[in-house]
Amino acid sequence: MSRIPVYFMPGLAASSIIFENIKLPEEEYEMFYLEWFVPKPKESLTDYALRMTQKIKHENPVLIGVSFGGILVQEMATLISTRKTIIISSVKTYKEMPSRMKIAKKTLAYKLIPTSLLSNVELLVKYAFGDNIIASRIKLYEKYLSVRDKKYLDWAIESVILWSRDKVDEKIIHIHGDADSVFPIQNIKNAIVIKGGTHIMIINKYKWLNENLPKLINPIEKN
Numbered sequence: 001m002s003r004i005p006v007y008f009m010p011g012l013a014a015s016s017i018i019f020e021n022i023k024l025p026e027e028e029y030e031m032f033y034l035e036w037f038v039p040k041p042k043e044s045l046t047d048y049a050l051r052m053t054q055k056i057k058h059e060n061p062v063l064i065g066v067s068f069g070g071i072l073v074q075e076m077a078t079l080i081s082t083r084k085t086i087i088i089s090s091v092k093t094y095k096e097m098p099s100r101m102k103i104a105k106k107t108l109a110y111k112l113i114p115t116s117l118l119s120n121v122e123l124l125v126k127y128a129f130g131d132n133i134i135a136s137r138i139k140l141y142e143k144y145l146s147v148r149d150k151k152y153l154d155w156a157i158e159s160v161i162l163w164s165r166d167k168v169d170e171k172i173i174h175i176h177g178d179a180d181s182v183f184p185i186q187n188i189k190n191a192i193v194i195k196g197g198t199h200i201m202i203i204n205k206y207k208w209l210n211e212n213l214p215k216l217i218n219p220i221e222k223n
Contacts, residue, residue, distance in 0.1 A: 003030040004083065004217065005058035010036070011067030011089070011202075012156050015146040018066065021206035024214055032057075034069075036147045039155045045163065048155075049075035056080060062217050065090065066202050067182065068160050074172060084217050086173040088209075089180055089199050093165045096187045105161050141200070173216055175209075177201045192216075 006029050008019045016033035024031060034055055039048050053076050062084045065073030070090025077085040091097055094105075147153075168190070177197020178185045185193065197205050 003028055004062060005030050005032060006062040006064060006217065007032045007034055007056060009034045009052075009063065009065040009069035009073050010144075011069050012160070013145045013147045013153065014066070014069075015144060017146075018144045018202050021203070021210075022213070023210050024217075028214065028218070032061075036152060036156075038149050038152050041151075043155065045072070045075055045159045048072070048159075050079055052076055053080050062086070064088065064213075067199065068156060071160065071163055074165070074169060077169070077172075084173060085169070085171065086175065086213070086216060088175045088202055089177060089183065089197075090174070091183050091188070092168045092172055092174055092190075094163050095166065096183065096189070097163075098182075098184055098187060101161055141203075144203070177205070 003026075006024060008016060008022070008031065010016050010018050013036070016035055019031075019033060022031075034052060037051075049072055052072065056076075060081050060083045063073040063076060063082050064086045065071070066088045067090050070087030073085055073087065074092070076082075094102070174188070174191040175194065176183070176185060176188050176191040177194045177199070179196055180199045180201075182199040194201055194205055194208060202209070
């Protein structure tokens with residue numbers, strides 16, 4: 001019996017190292033890791049998603065995306081057939097975004113973000129993972145953020161803010177923490193809620209994910 005291919009997409013500016021503690025049963029699943037690449041000038045999120053699908057080498061894969069990666073895999077799932085699409089610490093439509101992002105969209109305030117300063121590790125960690133990261137952990141989380149190209153950061157921030165999907169794909173499985181400071185839980189509907197889960201729960205709630213992801217991907221009861 002062939003194994004189920006599972007592709008993982010990290011969050012904004014992050015590398016696939018964020019999935020280092022995620023383990024799926026090797027006899028049933030084959031794990032693959034996608035990485036961000038620098039977008040073309042003025043490339044749309046749809047076109048970027050199409051280029052990312054070219055890195056998928058299996059039919060009907062499982063796509064798992066974190067944060068902005070969750071937005072991207074939803075776009076990818078409109079272009080290829082997937083067995084399951086799972087988003088973690090993300091949003092299903094722009095309606096689930098916090099008010100500050102909606103305001104930034106209307107006022108174009110996101111264009112004022114000095115992305116060149118995000119090469120500063122502390123700023124980038126807080127921007128990618130949320131404001132509740134304590135100072136002693138910043139160095140620890142630095143290793144997860146490898147994409148610091150200004151063209152990518154400008155594009156990524158704009159792509160998140162301007163994402164216009166307004167209808168939920170009912171097939172999406174959404175896992176979200178009740179302590180997420182980037183996408184607050186009060187804006188999120190129809191998600192599997194993880195108590196104490198923050199925006200970085202892919203890193204520190206991996207035990208729950210390791211136990212439950214196989215059940216979500218392949219819920220058929222075994223004899």
